[in-house]
Amino acid sequence: MINKKNSLQALQNGQRTPEAVKLIIKICQKIPPLPSSILELLQKLANPESSVRDIGQIIERDQALSAMILKQVNSAYYGLPRKVYSLRQAVALLGINEIRHLALRLSLRKTLLSEEDLFLHALKVATLSELRSGEIDPSLAYTAGLLHDIGKLVLKITFKESYQRLRGQGLWGPALQQAERELFHLDHAEAGGLLAEFWQLPPVLVEAIKNHHLSQEGVAGLVRETDEALNTGQLSDAGQKIISQIEQDQ
Template identity: 35%
Template structure:
């Protein structure tokens, strides 16, 4: 596991911010999951209470990224066909997006969630291509949507977030360095707190906490953490995340650690265009197809 989060850093990062609590719907679903025999009808009914959440969940399940040969027509059908735990992971990610995006329709917020969704889809597609387990594939989707959740919290309170970050990144500075100087917090720690509060696995929480600290993550003694981290960074690279969010064409973090990240996935740089073509066939745009 990666090193534990410094509690003093958490206290400082939280100053002036409120971590959105896990919605009641997830708490009620968890109560069902903790029962000896979870009631799928009851779980499906809880999800269906919010038409927007249920509809978006079915849209994702029926997308090309899940690669299902038959169309899923209801939440209950999804629970029976995919398994309750897979559906709940997806619902949790969808709920996070709806919760943090509520009332935020400015240009940067829309860009951020579009980028997160693209990163999630790429990470899940790559995990499937590399024959990682179903759990890792699903975790990659959650990781893609959750990893920048802390940015949403900062941006909600700081209108100048995009401009400040753009200027700092153009100077070659790191995300956390810029955020800590100007906002007295960083989106990695805030994202970690959100992920922990929303009951993501310890491995996912750790990757979110250190996703801009490649040297630390690549030295983790957890192979799962390193794999999730590598898949996330590769997905960020393919999506051109820094370009989408801050119009930064160079990504020093990727260039500096690219070889080590690819080593985790047993890849060579020359294979990247081939993977980009794979993603293109899966209807995902990348920096290689722009």
């Protein structure tokens, strides 16, 4: 488990921490964490020995999450032939991976609230990362893609209009990171890594969030490549079809 105190000490590490970074740290502590069931779900996801039964039981214990999932499953989006009354029925009809993805999407959407454009981009990167996962666990790839830009929420909450103006310039990748560091002494990937540590996400997800613009390998490297392909429009026909479908469904 990640030690928050040690994480902050490593960040400051003998040098005076800029006031902006101190403010970001304070904001991270105040942002409501993901539901405990989702945090447990992410821990299970990072463990290759976890079973389908383990994952199903976690979701079933969270009544609010189960109710949200059932409401979504019974919506016109899925078009199921009959009404679904239990999570086990939903799992049987949709499969555990779809249920897990739905749980994560619902939880993240609740966290992002009005940040619809940020959520939509995250959903695209998550879906494409899963498609391109190769030897990486597809569900882990999906989760990392869904959470990779969570640091933008931290910066928006912390700096409000200043960050909105910066985002309005249409920057992405290294150009955006450089501008963020110049203005706020921390970029969104680093801010997201801090928030992931406060939420006590599995280390593999913390690393993917923190290094999704830098890494050349692993889960973080997959998210970087997917994010770049999406931002530059360099997608395969299959990838473009998926993106079009996501845009239509939202």
